[in-house]
Amino acid sequence: MASMDELEPPSGTSDLESQELLSDAVLVGFVLADIVGLRHYSGVIRGREMVGLVREPLNPYDPNAIKVLNTRTVQVGHIRRGSAAALAPLIDSHLVTVEAIVPKPPSKNRNPYRLPCQIHLFARPDAIPIVRAAVSEGGLELIEYGDHQFGLSEAVIIQEESSKKSKSGKGSKSVDEIFALVRKVDEGKFAPLEPPKDIILSELFEHQKEGLGWLVGRENSSDLPPFWEARNGTFVNVLTNHETSERPETLKGGIFADDMGLGKTLTLLSLIAIDKCGGFPSSSSSSLQEEHERLRSSSSRKSGKKTTAPRKRRKLDGGSVTQTEDALRPKTTLVVCPPSVFTSWITQLEEHTMPGSLKVYLYHGDRTQDPAVLLQHDIVMTTYATLSAEFNDSNSPMKEIEWYRVILDEAHLIKNSAAKQTKAVIALKSERRWAVTGTPIQNSSFDLFSLMAFLKFQPFAIKSYWQNLIERPLYQRKKSGIARLQALIGTISLRRTKYAEDGSGGVVGLPRKTIVTCYVNLSAEELEFYDHIESEAQNTLREYLDTDTLLRNYSTVLHILLRLRQICNDMELCPSDIQSFLPPSALEDVSQNPELLKKLASLVDEGDDFDCPVCLSPPQRIVITCCAHIFCQACILKTLKQVNACCPICRHSLSKTDLFVAPQTKSFNDDMSKAHSRNRPLSSKVTTLLKLLLADKEQNPSTKSVIFSQFRKMLILLQEPLKEAGFVVLQLDGSMSTKKRTEVIKKFTASGPGTPMILLASLKAAGAGINLAAASRVYLFEPWWNPAVEEQAMDRVHRIGQREEVKVVRMIVKDSIEERILMLQEKKKSLASGAFGKKSTNDQQRMRIEDLRIMMHI
Incomplete structure (x- = not known):
């Protein structure tokens, strides 16, 4: 079922459907299932712990496979095959979302080859009968509120309700209390920092120096990641109860979310320049280096971890810097951005840096496949589309290189977690990761999930954790939802606005x-045409509403809305009869209607509205399905490889014989020259x-x-x-x-x-x-x-x-x-x-x- 909520080209149907479900979902109950295959995976669970469930429809051994991840995204095992067979169809059809937790296992007589797990099912009220029947037919017992066993549930939602009622005062903190304690842990830690003058020629604004100090401070911190605590020689995630003797890696990165136009690119170039020169230039900010070393020492004492001694010191611009073993590896930064942003980076380099001081390689178009060549440069720039194209190429140097730093510019472009370009950037190897965008939330809070996955911010990089802890309270309008989101963003992001609420200049004193x-009032002729088209559109939509098929007809509704918007601009953009465009049925076989096929293709060609719903890019080699939806050829062919393949938009069953290549359309310039000749x-x-x-x-x-x-x-x-x-x-x-x-x-x-x-x-x-x-x-x-x-x-x-x-x-x-x-x-x-x-x-x-x-x- 495709969601009509967004009313714009879909940004990944799985994300949209998940959010539609979360808005009305209630806890149906839970089933008991075993996690098996423990000896084949390195993930460990030592006590009561939330775990992530991830569907693997392409698993070669079981198309119903559901893998189990611990807090650190390390696989623990799989849900037993029989249980997965009952749950997978419910998950795939977006009838349920799941939340899983391993109750604290008994210390004695524990089976080393399996682990019991409670899987809680959330569904819309109208879907509960379907869920009950499917679970029963699958041979599982659904334990609901009325059952005497329901008190054994250890779901977060049940634990929170129980703690509110009992107020037992056992000393354990609620989830909301845990979130409140971690808000803006970096605030006030890092002083402003000057960039090295032999590379950065321009004087930075004060807010850019402060931003540079924040960037450098986060990259060189040795603090535990948010939500982790050191306890008696072990490390515990206080949100999920995951316990490990291995110290979790510091989160060396975050979201650089300064308002657009505040000079983020120059600040990032200054960050790269500091590494080029070898580290902290003490002549420009000795206090920052001292503060940084103090924080390292303090956090190491708290965690019980020894501080790594400096390897050597050398002079830089008259000052000393600390150089660890990290300085011996190539310090190449990969910058991923849209093609239009190349211009901005190159211009900033030309205007603000010493010529030749930073070596740049554009990995775009004709490009090398030799990693050694790329690592000879300080900056390698590529596009999201290039990464997407090479995602399945095992020989791509993008996948082979462990980058010193990865910067996603215009990072909101990976908001669709199902898109190939998102998967490609998440798969990049790097410890330092920065998501740079002035608009991290474009449509909904779910846009942030992909950023969490890219940053490797555990446990929020696993979708089920994100849904359970953030999305569900947001979509159920609970006050805790926005508070949790604010606390989470505050731990990993820096955002300053360039003007105050009244429009006056903010941190940089820009003009208002x-x-x-x-x-605009339409002319009588335009108004008559608009009213006519709107009336036809309303009749079509009423038919969809009466037959309860509106959500299935996502693409058709988009086309209707597009035409109404085009009329507002100029009648020349829209055909005179909307019925000449709309199919009488959403599932009409376009192979029997070549004129409809051509018109559907022209919609993509007419504007920037239509992206392929899978890869979020303008369709390449346009393919139209028999149910009248538009995709890239490569994207829809990949979808057909799945078991029970169906259209990602309307869920209509598909095979290769249901796909049709769109015909070429006339160029705009030809059309326009004829239009002008008519005066x-x-x-x-x-x-x-x-x-x-x-x-x-x-x-x-x-x-x-x-x-x-x-x-x-x-x-x-x-x-x-x-x-x-x-x-x-x-x-x-x-x-x-x-x-x-x-x-x-x-x-x-x-x-x-x-x-x-x-x-x-x-x-x-x-x-x-x-x-x-x-x-x-x-x-x-x-x-x-x-x-x-x-x-x-x-x-x-x-x-x-x-x-x-x-x-x-x-x-x-x-x-x-x-x-x-x-x-x-x-x-x-x-x-x-x-x-x-x-x-x-x-x-x-x-x-x-x-x-x-x-x-x-x-």
Whole structure:
């Protein structure tokens, strides 16, 4: 079942379905099952402990396999085959989520080859009868609230309820008390740090020096990770009760979440430069080095671990540094980012570092496969798409090298835990790991799970732990949910905003940024067309609601919403009859309807809206299923390798004969030249935009503007009227190479007579990682479902280097779907701000069917 909650291209159907379930799930009961195969795995459980359950549908020995992991993500064994056969279909169909715990085993007569486990099942109330029947048919006993054995349950949720009622005062802390004790453990520990002057030529702002001190301090800390304690020579995770004699590795990294435009890239280059020079430059911050060594000594005494003695000391810039055995290995940093962000890193290197001081290799396009060549460089830059493409290549140097440090720039791009690019970055080998993003939460708190998995932050890197401890209380609107999320984020992240709530300059004193909404009234002709299409769409959606098939028809609903949004921009974007596009049935065989096949393909070609639901990238070699859903060929073929393969969107059974390659569509430029030859009237929104731009020009002829749109076709439609109005125009979109994008940005940045004054920019291609501070006006031509994407776009202009007040204009058609999108944005903003300790709200559930009714006026 595919969730319609997101109302945007799915970011991984398994994640969406998990969140839909969590919003209404209740504890059904628990079953007893054995963990077997203990002697084949190194994972150990010594007492009462929460464990993670992970489905292995591709296990060659058992398609129902469920592996068991301890807190440190080390495999303990598998759930016994018979029990797994009963539980796996429930998990795969997203009817249940599971929480498992090993009760404290008896010390005597313990079977060394198996371990008893309580598996708690959570389901929506309407699914409970199905769950009961499936468990019974599988030969398992479901122990529910009314059973006399239920008191034996050791689930966290039951233990917490019991402790609230009994208040026995045994001294054990509740989960919420444990979270509260770890909040912001790094606060105040690390002083500001100067970068080495022989590499970093520019003077850092004070907040950048403080950020550098925080980065260096975390990388060189020897503290126990959050939620771990040293007890009598052993180490215990206080959340899960996992106990081990082996000291857990320090979490050397975190989330660098400074607001967009605060100079995170330069701060990271300074971090890399410090390693290039050999360590802490005491001449610039001797107090930091002393404080760092004091903390190392203190944490070592607490944990009982001896401090590693320095190997040698040498001079650097007139000061001494400590060099351990770590200094003897290559210190190559891998930077992973979208192609558009290459430009930003290269520009920062050119502007702020000594030429030739840092060696950089672009692992993109034509690239070496020799690890030794890569390790000769200080920085290796690659893209998420490149890592994804090489994920299954055993010869890829990306998988072979143990990097000194991995930096994920625009780290929110791995929000889908099921995507190949996410799995690829998680699999990278490195002790130091940084997730860098100004918008770590874009859609929901579940976006953070992938970051936890990348950072190896145990136990939250295991999905079942994340769901049990964070997601469930959030989605059930418990106050503890946002408190836990804030505490967790506070332990591993640094976030500063560049302006105060009133829009005034914050840590760097930037000019004010104002956001205004410009409401547009459609013409009589446009309004008639919009109302007609909306009426047809409402009838279609009512049919889905009446037949309870709305969630299955995810792709069709997306297409309907897309067309309504396009009409708000320009009728030229949308066909006159929506029924000519929509299939009468969501499961119509498109092989029997070649015209529908062609139109589905054109949707992908028309804008930035559609990504492959599996890999979260624009589809490569577009394949359309018989149930009218769009995927990359490689992604859907991989799905077909699974047992009982089905469509990831609607769960319709699939085989290779149900897949169809999309035909090629005409280029936009051909279409647009024909449109212009008809001298068609300008749309109401385009007319309004021209009036605003001309008013800006009259007030200040040197004012530069960036116009963002999600639709590449719209960008082309805008070119001609803007040129006719006397503007010099450039365009930046996802079809351009990195070199071409760089050239466009340089031309736009130039000043003087005849230089471009307007940049037409694709929201996805230009919405992150580039510097457009040459402009002072931003026009968001239409709203996007995700407010974080819009914030990324507008802050390409409002950033360090901006000298003028920035004005952002959001263009919204009155009494349309665009106004309702703004309502959705407010929901998402409230959760994102709450995670970082700002004003929170109880309205943290994702958009559900009732919200869709409101959006469509039904």
